[in-house]
Amino acid sequence: MxxxxxxxxxxxxxxxxxxxxxxxxxxxxxxxxxxxxxxxxxxxxxxxxxxxxxxxxxxxxxxxxxxxxxxxxxxxxxxxxxxxxxxxxxxxxxxxxxxxxxxxxxxxxxxxxxxxxxxxxxxxxxxxxxxxxxxxxxxxxxxxxxxxxxxxxxxxxxxxxxxxxxxxxxxxxxxxxxxxxxxxxxxxxQLQSFDDDASLRQISEAVDYITTHYAHPFSLADIAKKLGMSESRFSRYFHRATGNTFTDFVNRLRINRACQLLIETDQYVSTICYNVGFNNVANFNRRFLELKGISPRDYRRQGAERYRQPAKEMI
Missing domain, CATH: 2.60.120.10 (Jelly Rolls)
Known part of the structure; x- marks a missing residue:
């Protein structure tokens, strides 16, 4: 046993x-x-x-x-x-x-x-x-x-x-x-498929870049320039591919990473805020509340419950 x-x-x-x-x-x-x-x-x-x-x-x-x-x-x-x-x-x-x-x-x-x-x-x-x-x-x-x-x-x-x-x-x-x-x-x-495969590949490259560099400052204009697209075209295709505006997508990605750090580390909330790419704690708290429905501190407290396991025999 x-x-x-x-x-x-x-x-x-x-x-x-x-x-x-x-x-x-x-x-x-x-x-x-x-x-x-x-x-x-x-x-x-x-x-x-x-x-x-x-x-x-x-x-x-x-x-x-x-x-x-x-x-x-x-x-x-x-x-x-x-x-x-x-x-x-x-x-x-x-x-x-x-x-x-x-x-x-x-x-x-x-x-x-x-x-x-x-x-x-x-x-x-x-x-x-x-x-x-x-x-x-x-x-x-x-x-x-x-x-x-x-x-x-x-x-x-x-x-x-x-x-x-x-x-x-x-x-x-x-x-x-x-x-x-x-x-x-x-x-x-996640990315949604659509007819323009070439643009979808470009958006996929953008998502890969954002996912890798989420903690660093960048703008929609920066990413559009990297892909050789106009800001308006990039914005339109990005929304179509992800179902999110560029800003919403970046915020979601950063907040999701913050959730991981809140659960897996003992870092201060303010430290996590800056580590995931926000430059303002008040804005971080506001975005977190919008996306998760609770504050970062309450998320950490409630998230601890997910690890509760019964102290019973396991075969």
Whole structure:
């Protein structure tokens, strides 16, 4: 038996979920009983409820209790019906704040599936290609609204069947998720494809530059000049590709980096402000509040809860 140590409990880094931890006692289907799609169902408390990540995509449906959800740098509330798709290596945790003393038998319904098989299959089966943009969005965590009842029905059916029938039901659900319009990304922004591939490549170069040099001062005019584009054209294409104005994108990137530093370091808020590229603490606090809904200090305090792990036995 392997126990969660105090180092695990107090660590600020997410724990990598390993295959040997995925045992039936914790709610996983046993090895050899499933194919591409693996089902998980567990109650609370449970040692699986912790700040962690893994290689698989995970479709996560809360069916009982409410509390705080942590996905990447996102902090929010959840309640029954909360449906989220997380991508590979994206840290996440759901912490129930209204858990009764006796616990609950079933809190989560989960589907796990890996990336490469579907991507490789889509190269041969064009019918699978509409799911690829969904996988890209899942890198940031996707919260679906108004889909919980339908997802519950599909996830229950998938758990109850196997073989080709399970795969068929899963593909049906995947198609629904890929085309469902009422969703939001939880962690960060991403580039959207459009017809002008040459301009998209230029915008991608701009994003790479901003991502690398976010802590340094630069302006829209500076980046446009580097790409040989006029400011108006760059501004128009940048908004189309990212869904954000240049200023909003840079602010989001800097605030997301600040979130990481608030959680992973003990630096002063003012120090973090300057380290991520803001030159004014008041402006930093104002932008942080606009984007995250709480102050940097409250984010640090609440963010510490995402690492809370039950001091129970872990197989």
């Amino acid at each position: 392997r126990r969660l140590t105090r180092q695990h409990i107090n660590s600020r880094s997410p724990e990598w979920e390993r295959d040997f931890q995925r045992v039936p006692d914790l709610g996983y289907e046993p090895e050899g009983s499933f194919g591409y799609v693996r089902c998980l169902e567990h109650g609370a408390p449970n040692p699986l409820i912790r700040w962690h990540y893994h290689e698989e995509y995970e479709l996560h449906l809360i069916v009982n209790t409410s509390g705080k959800v942590f996905v990447g740098d996102y902090i929010g509330r959840f309640e029954p019906g909360h449906l989220v798709l997380t991508g590979p290596r994206l840290p996440h945790n759901w912490i129930s704040t209204d858990l009764p003393a006796e616990g609950v038998k079933t809190r989560d319904l989960v589907l796990q599936f890996s990336d490469q098989p579907l991507r490789q299959a889509s190269a041969l089966l064009p019918e699978l290609r509409p799911a690829l943009p969904l996988f890209e969005r899942a890198k940031h965590g996707i919260e679906f609204t108004g889909l919980s009842e339908q997802a519950y029905d599909y996830m229950t059916q998938i758990r109850q069947c196997s073989g080709l029938q399970r795969l068929s039901k899963f593909i049906e659900l995947l198609d629904i998720l890929a085309h469902y319009p009422d969703y939001r990304l939880l962690s960060s922004v």
